[in-house]
Amino acid sequence: ETGVTQSPTHLIKTRGQQVTLRCSSQSGHNTVSWYQQALGQGPQFIFQYYREEENGRGNFPPRFSGLQFPNYSSELNVNALELDDSALYLCASSSGSYNEQFFGPGTRLTVL
Amino acid sequence: AQSVAQPEDQVNVAEGNPLTVKCTYSVSGNPYLFWYVQYPNRGLQFLLKYITGDNLVKGSYGFEAEFNKSQTSFHLKKPSALVSDSALYFCAVRDDGNYGQNFVFGPGTRLSVLP
Numbered sequence: 001e002t003g004v005t006q007s008p009t010h011l012i013k014t015r016g017q018q019v020t021l022r023c024s025s026q027s028g029h030n031t032v033s034w035y036q037q038a039l040g041q042g043p044q045f046i047f048q049y050y051r052e053e054e055n056g057r058g059n060f061p062p063r064f065s066g067l068q069f070p071n072y073s074s075e076l077n078v079n080a081l082e083l084d085d086s087a088l089y090l091c092a093s094s095s096g097s098y099n100e101q102f103f104g105p106g107t108r109l110t111v112l
Numbered sequence: 113a114q115s116v117a118q119p120e121d122q123v124n125v126a127e128g129n130p131l132t133v134k135c136t137y138s139v140s141g142n143p144y145l146f147w148y149v150q151y152p153n154r155g156l157q158f159l160l161k162y163i164t165g166d167n168l169v170k171g172s173y174g175f176e177a178e179f180n181k182s183q184t185s186f187h188l189k190k191p192s193a194l195v196s197d198s199a200l201y202f203c204a205v206r207d208d209g210n211y212g213q214n215f216v217f218g219p220g221t222r223l224s225v226l227p
Contacts, residue, residue, distance in 0.1 A: 004155070033214055042116075042202050042217035043156070056214050090155055098144055098163075098206055101215065103155035 004093050004104035012110045013081050021076045021107045023091030031055070032074040033101060034066060035090040043090055049074055078109075086111045114139045114207040116218035124224045125193045133188040133221045135203030144206040145186040146215065147177055149199045156202060162186060173197070193225045 005024045013019050025032050031050045035043035045058035049068035063079040072093070078085055088108050092101035115138045125131045137143055144163055148156040160171025167179045177188045186203060203218040 035217075040220075042219045045214040045216070048214050058214070092156075100146060100158045100161050102158060103148075105153075105155045 004091060004102050006089075006091050006104035006107050008107060009105070010108045010110075012112065014112050015081055015083060017081050017111075018077065018079045019081060019109060021078075021089050021091075021109070023074045023076070023093075023104055025072045025074065025091075025093030026102050029093035029095050029102070030072050031094045031096060031099075032068055032072065033092045033094070034074070034076045035092065036060075036085075037088040037090055037106070039087070046076065081111045083111050085109060114143075114205050114216045116203050116205050116216050118201075118203055118218035118221045120221050121219075122222045122224065124226060127195055127225050127227050128192050131190050131193040131197070131223065131225070133201050133203075133223060135186045135188065135218060136184050137186060137203070137205040138184060139205060139207040141207050143184075143186075145177075145179060146204040146206075147171065147175070147186075147188050148202045148204060148217075150202065150220075151199050159188070193223075195225045195227050198223055198225045 007022045033048040034046040037043045046060050047057040048055045052068045065077045068074045088106045090106045091104045094101045117136045146161045147159040150156045160169050162169045162179045170176045175190050200220045202220050204215040206215050
């Protein structure tokens with residue numbers, strides 16, 4: 001059984017640029033959620049995808065968007081990067097919206 | 113709206129002593145409750161969950177948690193702490209009546225187990 005993987009591990013961008021983060025879900029999981037974890041804080045829910053459809057969204061602006069593919073892998077896209085977007089971005093997969101989520105190691109994004 | 117509070121930023125305990133990490137929650141429906149642990153530079157690892165049934169839930173690495181509906185609490189416990197338990201612990205809640213809203217995480221509690 002393969003766990004959740006994320007790429008890249010680290011990323012440095014400048015303000016105004018665009019970024020794409022990738023996530024491969026755990027085998028057998030059809031639901032992927034994305035979280036933003038700022039330093040010293042708990043993860044904040046960005047959005048969730050279930051069978052390629054957005055299934056819920058947190059309090060993040062539209063410049064945060066995502067995709068889920070037929071193999072249930074997922075992308076998080078952030079446009080017009082701001083300094084406050086610097087954080088650890090976590091992807092989590094599960095076998096349903098209410099089941100425990102299994103997290104990837106995260107992508108550390110730094111915006112300069 | 114659902115919310116989670118972890119009233120202690122930091123908990124210090126001596127190795128071999130029992131530990132408790134506190135969590136209280138607020139939901140409009142019935143709660144789905146979870147505990148996760150995060151080691152430095154790692155993602156979150158699932159420890160245990162409460163969905164329904166017995167109020168005492170047993171999880172990984174000897175951890176357990178007690179669901180108390182009247183106090184809206186879900187405290188994490190372990191009878192005998194290990195130095196290797198030192199990490200950041202997060203409580204999370206999902207409201208079964210709030211379709212489309214995902215897990216809400218608490219701010220985290222840093223556990224330090226002293227040898």
